[in-house]
Amino acid sequence: YILSILFGxxxxxxxxxxxWVLIKVFHQxxxxxxxxxxxxxxLGVFLKPVxxxxxxxxxxxxxxxxxxxxxxxVCLGYGFAEQLGLGRHAITLIYVCYMLxxxxxxxxxxxxxxxxxIAVEKSDLAPTLSLGVSLDHLxxxxxxxxxxxxxxxxxxxxxxxxxxxx
Numbered sequence: 001y002i003l004s005i006l007f008g009x010x011x012x013x014x015x016x017x018x019x020w021v022l023i024k025v026f027h028q029x030x031x032x033x034x035x036x037x038x039x040x041x042x043l044g045v046f047l048k049p050v051x052x053x054x055x056x057x058x059x060x061x062x063x064x065x066x067x068x069x070x071x072x073x074v075c076l077g078y079g080f081a082e083q084l085g086l087g088r089h090a091i092t093l094i095y096v097c098y099m100l101x102x103x104x105x106x107x108x109x110x111x112x113x114x115x116x117x118i119a120v121e122k123s124d125l126a127p128t129l130s131l132g133v134s135l136d137h138l139x140x141x142x143x144x145x146x147x148x149x150x151x152x153x154x155x156x157x158x159x160x161x162x163x164x165x166x
Contacts, residue, residue, distance in 0.1 A: 003114075003132075008135065009163070013143060014101045016143070017156065017159050025082070026091050044103055047103055051106050074101050074104070079158070081094050150162060
């Protein structure tokens with residue numbers, strides 16, 4: 001359930017504030033989102049089967065740890081791209097963060113297969129997944145408000161710094 005709660009927070013931060021950084025901070029048009037989403041989807045076609053093979057080979061724990069480490073980097077990239085001294089290349093880092101975030105949503109399969117392995121009874125799987133989704137949604141309804149307040153009071157970098165801590 002903790003993984004579901006954290007995923008709900010992560011999902012909402014990137015669905016709400018990732019695009020907002022592209023729009024408000026880097027002044028990107030809607031067509032940029034479409035292009036990034038298309039590229040991410042194409043990457044996903046090739047990377048998702050590989051991710052499934054890695055889960056089978058290495059197990060869920062290393063995949064979920066790698067996901068957390070990569071997401072921490074994505075958060076820091078979103079939050080501090082302007083301060084890294086990259087100049088006009090800061091937007092390239094934001095593009096990479098956006099696409100990596102989209103591709104990393106696929107690690108949800110590792111959470112599901114992990115639950116399948118630890119479930120005492122297979123009949124517990126569906127209700128447990130359902131409650132996890134409910135908790136995910138509960139958290140994802142509060143995060144935009146809290147993140148918006150944080151953005152307004154302290155700046156967008158702090159939203160992503162908080163996400164990195166999560």
